[in-house]
Amino acid sequence: MKKLVSLSLALVFIFTLLLPSAAAASPALTLAENGRTDYRIVLSASAIPSEVTAANTLADYLGRITGAVFPVVTDETDPESREIVIGRTNRASSEALGVAGMDDDGVRILASGDRLYLTGGAQRGALYAVYTFLEDWLGCRWFTHELTVVPAQSTLQIDPVDYSYVPPFKLRQTYWMFSTMYADYCAEHKLHGVMAYVSDEYGGPRTELAINGVHTMAYIVTADMFDAHPEYFGADENGVRSVNRQPCFTNEDVYRITVQAALRHCAAYESIFSVSQNDGMEFCQCENCRAFNAAHGNTDSAALIAFVNRVAAAVDEAYPGRQVETLAYQNSQTPPTGLTVADNVVVRLCPISCCVLHDMDDPSCPANAKFDKDLSGWSAVTNNIYIWDYSTNFQYIYALYPNITTLQARYKYFRDHNAVSIFENGCGENVPPGEFHELRTYLVLKLLWDPDTDIDRHISEFCEAYYGAAAPDVIEFIRTFETQVKGYNALSVSMCHMACSDGGENIEAHTSLTERDVKTLNAIMERAKGRGLTEAEAYRLHGLELSWRLFKNATFAGEFNWFSYKYDPEEEAEKLFNDLKAYGVAFLAEAGNIAFGDRTPNFRVRPTYWFLSDAELPPSVRFQSKVLPVINRLLRTLFFLPRLLQSDE
Numbered sequence: 001m002k003k004l005v006s007l008s009l010a011l012v013f014i015f016t017l018l019l020p021s022a023a024a025a026s027p028a029l030t031l032a033e034n035g036r037t038d039y040r041i042v043l044s045a046s047a048i049p050s051e052v053t054a055a056n057t058l059a060d061y062l063g064r065i066t067g068a069v070f071p072v073v074t075d076e077t078d079p080e081s082r083e084i085v086i087g088r089t090n091r092a093s094s095e096a097l098g099v100a101g102m103d104d105d106g107v108r109i110l111a112s113g114d115r116l117y118l119t120g121g122a123q124r125g126a127l128y129a130v131y132t133f134l135e136d137w138l139g140c141r142w143f144t145h146e147l148t149v150v151p152a153q154s155t156l157q158i159d160p161v162d163y164s165y166v167p168p169f170k171l172r173q174t175y176w177m178f179s180t181m182y183a184d185y186c187a188e189h190k191l192h193g194v195m196a197y198v199s200d201e202y203g204g205p206r207t208e209l210a211i212n213g214v215h216t217m218a219y220i221v222t223a224d225m226f227d228a229h230p231e232y233f234g235a236d237e238n239g240v241r242s243v244n245r246q247p248c249f250t251n252e253d254v255y256r257i258t259v260q261a262a263l264r265h266c267a268a269y270e271s272i273f274s275v276s277q278n279d280g281m282e283f284c285q286c287e288n289c290r291a292f293n294a295a296h297g298n299t300d301s302a303a304l305i306a307f308v309n310r311v312a313a314a315v316d317e318a319y320p321g322r323q324v325e326t327l328a329y330q331n332s333q334t335p336p337t338g339l340t341v342a343d344n345v346v347v348r349l350c351p352i353s354c355c356v357l358h359d360m361d362d363p364s365c366p367a368n369a370k371f372d373k374d375l376s377g378w379s380a381v382t383n384n385i386y387i388w389d390y391s392t393n394f395q396y397i398y399a400l401y402p403n404i405t406t407l408q409a410r411y412k413y414f415r416d417h418n419a420v421s422i423f424e425n426g427c428g429e430n431v432p433p434g435e436f437h438e439l440r441t442y443l444v445l446k447l448l449w450d451p452d453t454d455i456d457r458h459i460s461e462f463c464e465a466y467y468g469a470a471a472p473d474v475i476e477f478i479r480t481f482e483t484q485v486k487g488y489n490a491l492s493v494s495m496c497h498m499a500c501s502d503g504g505e506n507i508e509a510h511t512s513l514t515e516r517d518v519k520t521l522n523a524i525m526e527r528a529k530g531r532g533l534t535e536a537e538a539y540r541l542h543g544l545e546l547s548w549r550l551f552k553n554a555t556f557a558g559e560f561n562w563f564s565y566k567y568d569p570e571e572e573a574e575k576l577f578n579d580l581k582a583y584g585v586a587f588l589a590e591a592g593n594i595a596f597g598d599r600t601p602n603f604r605v606r607p608t609y610w611f612l613s614d615a616e617l618p619p620s621v622r623f624q625s626k627v628l629p630v631i632n633r634l635l636r637t638l639f640f641l642p643r644l645l646q647s648d649e
Contacts, residue, residue, distance in 0.1 A: 183198045
């Protein structure tokens with residue numbers, strides 16, 4: 001028995017030495033023929049959970065594709081020539097396969113002789129290699145959690161392959177729910193889960209890169225401290241402190257409390273501790289903070305970075321190598337001058353005010369040009385740059401949002417500026433399908449993995465699977481709305497700067513749809529509805545049509561145009577509201593801020609204001625709600641009166 005084991009090990013050693021030349025001479029591999037296979041799947045006897053998932057997933061999908069049964073065995077069995085080897089095994093060394101030291105998410109796919117190796121980085125490489133192989137070589141698609149395409153092929157042959165890939169973004173997260181709330185869907189798209197937490201079965205979180213939260217100062221210096229210690233909280237220009245301002249970052253007690261919180265976190269968790277400003281609050285303008293900021297570029301980020309650097313030093317002393325994160329967000333987006341960023345500090349930039357219609361480095365777009373300058377400034381003082389990006393309209397999550405055709409340039413920009421991590425903040429609500437939420441989610445996941453991917457192919461494949469025979473019409477609708485009639489443009493694309501927070505009056509100001517444009521888009525939608533669709537496809541298309549109608553209502557276009565004699569916009573808005581409710585829509589804005597309740601909406605105003613009383617409406621909106629219906633009735637009366645008189649005669 002010992003001789004047989006020695007002989008087997010010797011053969012493995014010889015095969016390992018021959019791997020590079022064997023790969024070059026590999027013929028095509030016939031993995032299955034007429035529903036039968038001579039292959040088996042091999043993984044280590046001590047395989048980690050993600051490798052076990054990889055092997056079982058591969059066996060399942062190969063069975064579905066070919067009808068053949070691919071047995072899964074461990075590397076304790078004697079080597080055979082026809083094997084699909086998963087992850088680290090005794091069949092070949094990491095050095096021979098070229099995966100020694102590879103990033104945990106790196107992928108390696110190699111055909112050598114009659115063997116196929118699916119491996120890569122130690123933690124997730126094998127799992128991601130399996131999903132990459134299934135998708136890019138065998139044609140499997142995971143469009144949504146519920147919509148998967150697995151092509152049948154009883155005879156399966158693959159050409160020689162020698163492929164390695166390491167994704168540019170080391171941490172890939174989203175806050176697009178729908179599908180990404182499911183761990184298996186995250187793994188299929190090589191995503192580190194929603195908020196970066198997935199089970200070990202699907203690769204586990206990247207704890208060394210994951211961040212424990214955001215806007216965390218609210219949990220460190222809490223509102224209930226104000227009465228006893230108002231000095232912990234920011235002051236206005238007159239020295240009046242408020243619980244509704246950022247903490248005072250030059251206060252020593254605030255520093256002490258924050259260090260204590262950081263050390264408690266580091267003792268319990270491995271993730272990066274966040275010392276990030278509260279959302280939407282003004283920074284402290286006390287004498288100390290104001291003087292410090294003025295001396296370092298006159299930006300609120302100065303006192304913040306100096307504070308975070310001090311906290312990071314205390315963390316590094318107690319827990320060497322551990323990191324601290326902060327935001328470059330709103331008032332702190334611009335980097336300070338005359339300060340460095342500590343090596344163990346992560347700066348997470350948030351392009352919340354950036355335009356989605358222009359490239360991020362387009363000098364003609366003021367918001368994007370400023371961000372580009374600020375990002376360059378941060379890049380000069382730190383290599384630890386994370387991005388918190390935005391890809392939905394938070395004030396109108398069901399209205400059309402014009403970034404399908406501009407997403408790729410954005411991700412290439414972040415890649416080219418050496419972003420370590422991308423967190424894509426979309427619609428974090430589990431709501432019925434509408435707008436292009438599912439398509440956008442799918443495209444975001446593809447771009448997070450590979451910013452150079454063929455985005456047009458992904459759009460076409462998704463639409464064909466999701467909308468069926470209506471796919472060409474849906475694609476035409478996207479192109480027409482975003483690039484031809486320019487639905488969000490005020491006169492021309494160079495003059496519009498549409499951001500994720502634009503809603504209410506802003507969304508109306510940022511559109512110039514003409515009646516001809518509306519007719520064009522309506523015709524495309526009607527043509528799509530006339531296709532022979534399944535019940536599921538028709539349901540999805542209906543959600544898209546509702547989003548188009550909501551956009552028109554939000555911009556007073558088409559049948560919602562008060563200056564048209566053809567329609568009663570108030571009546572059309574009521575129809576839209578009832579159709580949205582019937583579809584399952586319960587709110588229109590982030591966190592349910594425009595929630596459907598028992599209150600009867602005011603259909604004379606845009607959806608943003610549906611549920612506000614007259615007293616709560618902005619004066620200009622209140623004025624419009626009184627005047628526009630009168631104008632509309634007058635126009636309709638003037639148009640139809642001659643016809644009524646004619647008919648009476």
